Amino acid sequence: MKILGIESSCDDTGIAFIEDYEILANVILKQEHKKGVIPEYAARAHHQAICDHAREVIAHKKIDLIAYTAGPGLIGSLFVGACFAKGFSYASDIPSIAIHHLEAHILLPYWMQFNYEKLKHENISKLEFPYVCLLVSGGHTMIILVKNLGEYYVLSRTLDDAVGEVFDKVARHIGLDYPGGPNIEKLAREKTADGEFVFPNVMHNRDEFSFSGLKTAAIGQIDGQSANAEQKANFCSDFQNHIANLLVNKVERIYLKLRDDAQFCMEKLGISNVCVKDFVISGGVAANETIRAKFNQLAQKYEMQMHYPPIALCTDNGLMIAALGQLLFQKNGPSALTTKIDPAMPFAQKVTQS
Numbered sequence: 001m002k003i004l005g006i007e008s009s010c011d012d013t014g015i016a017f018i019e020d021y022e023i024l025a026n027v028i029l030k031q032e033h034k035k036g037v038i039p040e041y042a043a044r045a046h047h048q049a050i051c052d053h054a055r056e057v058i059a060h061k062k063i064d065l066i067a068y069t070a071g072p073g074l075i076g077s078l079f080v081g082a083c084f085a086k087g088f089s090y091a092s093d094i095p096s097i098a099i100h101h102l103e104a105h106i107l108l109p110y111w112m113q114f115n116y117e118k119l120k121h122e123n124i125s126k127l128e129f130p131y132v133c134l135l136v137s138g139g140h141t142m143i144i145l146v147k148n149l150g151e152y153y154v155l156s157r158t159l160d161d162a163v164g165e166v167f168d169k170v171a172r173h174i175g176l177d178y179p180g181g182p183n184i185e186k187l188a189r190e191k192t193a194d195g196e197f198v199f200p201n202v203m204h205n206r207d208e209f210s211f212s213g214l215k216t217a218a219i220g221q222i223d224g225q226s227a228n229a230e231q232k233a234n235f236c237s238d239f240q241n242h243i244a245n246l247l248v249n250k251v252e253r254i255y256l257k258l259r260d261d262a263q264f265c266m267e268k269l270g271i272s273n274v275c276v277k278d279f280v281i282s283g284g285v286a287a288n289e290t291i292r293a294k295f296n297q298l299a300q301k302y303e304m305q306m307h308y309p310p311i312a313l314c315t316d317n318g319l320m321i322a323a324l325g326q327l328l329f330q331k332n333g334p335s336a337l338t339t340k341i342d343p344a345m346p347f348a349q350k351v352t353q354s
């Protein structure tokens, strides 16, 4: 089955083409938004990118299914991808499927395992349901039990900002361009000392995340105008370490709950308390090497298996959209085909709340 995947929810245009578990094309076009994403500009840039690149991806290939991001995301950006997908679908009489952006991030490592020999990626290994996914992106931060395809349970979520957003805002404060995460990671490599900057341990005894207070505290620690390069590098390193520890501690807390609270597992989740060993870290922030290293340490402490998408596929891409289109179509057949678009597409449509 040949599937075209179109991603245009925010500022990266993704156009991918797969045949079963093989990647035939995967084009990712990153937009430049130095001060943060400007929605109007983002929509125009998606239009240009799709006009420039879709033809080369789909040339001479028979397409069986078109998968496109239907939400959540910026309305203008979503419209560009959805209108292209639907127009192409009507004109060529090819079925199309609306994809939930978060679900695609969560399921990508599951899809990739079927081709891990070919993809030769060391972080891709056997992954079975149920697994737990820490989704860390620019718009979302949550820990989800992935019971099965289409069966999700939110175990933890942020009460305010997303972790990627905090990276972006803190980076901007010290004069780094958007997206802030990779720029903070890069500058942190030049650090000369550890522990100069100390951050609050927000919500350490709760299942939920909260980042807005941490963001304010971080911004208050350093004068973005007058700090020198060395101070900024040390700040980035301490901040990144703090975020990594915070994410790891929260996943450890949830892991212990799943391991030890048999009643919660059985009554709320319908699973046995010993069965979750696989953990996926996905979304843009999962590209961070310090965060990955700390999660690998956690995996060694317990009997956990960590799974990460390849770095280039942590941030938004069309491959994850095509991949989920395939999984859903395989499972549900033509009833999987939907034609919606919703900038605030609630994950609750897809999940049970804890």
Ligand code: KG4
Residues within 6 Å of the ligand: 010, 136, 137, 138, 139, 140, 163, 164, 165, 167, 168, 179, 180, 181, 182, 185, 283, 284, 285, 286, 287, 288, 289, 314, 315, 316
């Ligand atoms: O998943 P994504 O591409 O878009 C959303 O769905 O939101 O995530 C983008 C976010 C941005 O906030 C960006 O700063 C962050 O991911 N990010 C990183 C890194 N690469 C991207 N954060 C920390 N370290 C990175 N290496």
Ligand code: ZN
Residues within 6 Å of the ligand: 101, 105, 137, 138, 283, 284, 315, 316
């Ligand atoms: Zn995303």
